Amino acid sequence: MAVYTDVGTDELSAFLDLYDLGQLLSCKGIAEGVENTNYLIHTTAGYFILTLYEKRVDPDDLPFFIALMEHLADRGLTCPLPVKTKGGTALGTLAGRPAAIVTFLDGMSVRRPSAEHCGEVGAALARLHLAGADFAMTRANALSVAGWRPLAKRAGYRTDTVAPGLGALIAEELAVAETSWPSGLPAGVIHADLFPDNVFFLGNRLSGLIDFYFACTDTLAYDIAVGLNAWCFEPDASFNVTKGRALLQRYEAVRPLSAAERDALPLLCRGAALRFLLTRLVDWLNVPAGALVRPKDPIEYLKKLRFHRYASSARDYGLAA
Ligand SMILES: Nc1ncnc2c1ncn2[C@@H]1O[C@H](COP(=O)(O)OP(=O)(O)OP(=O)(O)O)[C@@H](O)[C@H]1O
Numbered sequence: 001m002a003v004y005t006d007v008g009t010d011e012l013s014a015f016l017d018l019y020d021l022g023q024l025l026s027c028k029g030i031a032e033g034v035e036n037t038n039y040l041i042h043t044t045a046g047y048f049i050l051t052l053y054e055k056r057v058d059p060d061d062l063p064f065f066i067a068l069m070e071h072l073a074d075r076g077l078t079c080p081l082p083v084k085t086k087g088g089t090a091l092g093t094l095a096g097r098p099a100a101i102v103t104f105l106d107g108m109s110v111r112r113p114s115a116e117h118c119g120e121v122g123a124a125l126a127r128l129h130l131a132g133a134d135f136a137m138t139r140a141n142a143l144s145v146a147g148w149r150p151l152a153k154r155a156g157y158r159t160d161t162v163a164p165g166l167g168a169l170i171a172e173e174l175a176v177a178e179t180s181w182p183s184g185l186p187a188g189v190i191h192a193d194l195f196p197d198n199v200f201f202l203g204n205r206l207s208g209l210i211d212f213y214f215a216c217t218d219t220l221a222y223d224i225a226v227g228l229n230a231w232c233f234e235p236d237a238s239f240n241v242t243k244g245r246a247l248l249q250r251y252e253a254v255r256p257l258s259a260a261e262r263d264a265l266p267l268l269c270r271g272a273a274l275r276f277l278l279t280r281l282v283d284w285l286n287v288p289a290g291a292l293v294r295p296k297d298p299i300e301y302l303k304k305l306r307f308h309r310y311a312s313s314a315r316d317y318g319l320a321a
């Protein structure tokens, strides 16, 4: 459960007074997520999500995230809409942290995605990429290749306590990524964290996307790589090519990939696996005292990375030749 910052009822009511959201009826910490503190709040105006932005969010980036959600919603994508105060601002401060209230989305995330769910995600990702094409703001991806070595350093000598030999494998992977990372591919707004817990479904139909707090301007196909990793592996760490094919085919039905993007997929998947291995590793080794959070398993991403080390073409992920 991710509640790093406790909010008292009095300070929450005072914060809510800034909005046109009526009276507070209830508020409870949300039992998912690892990045930010989230509360589900119920007021006389309905249900909303209150987010207090924590460690990995740079407050200077918040206007980008807020404007992006507004832009995407405006283009017909179902995502949370930031709620404005009576004074017209979407960002405030609560319990000493930057905070925002966004609209509540209906639907449920899926724990065991089917190929149909993966296809829905592929289509939504492509729609997001197209909808982001005319978004005026940019934000560099702080967790792309240049950000990975500092993460490995933070994990440092404790890395091999998580898995023997992990430090050496990470060193090898960093060298590969730093020398061979694809450049010049189509770029634009990417979600960068489109995991199953950030996608809602009503039945088998995708009903909305949440958690835009890693969104940035980067290689579009990297977002697909993040998605293939997050959606298309089985619990035994085998890659499910049927799910991969479903995600890629539905993506391409909306936004076809260039030959260069297809060729780059194995390397992008490998880098995306390393990125999540590293952030999970650092979090695993540094759980803040007293925080209600269940860190995510770095080994899951080590297993995915091992798969990618031996994949050589987009066909290994289900893309037709
Ligand atoms: N707009 C929303 N509508 C409905 N539920 C939401 C909304 N935003 C967040 N939630 C709920 O809160 C949970 C945590 O939100 P979110 O994924 O944004 O947190 P996080 O800490 O940034 O997570 P992550 O670890 O995925 O980065 C979600 O899994 C979902 O259950």
Ligand SMILES: N[C@@H](CCO)C(=O)O
Binding pocket: 034, 035, 193, 195, 276, 279, 280, 296
């Ligand atoms: N989606 C990330 C956590 C949020 O950054 C992970 O599963 O590692």
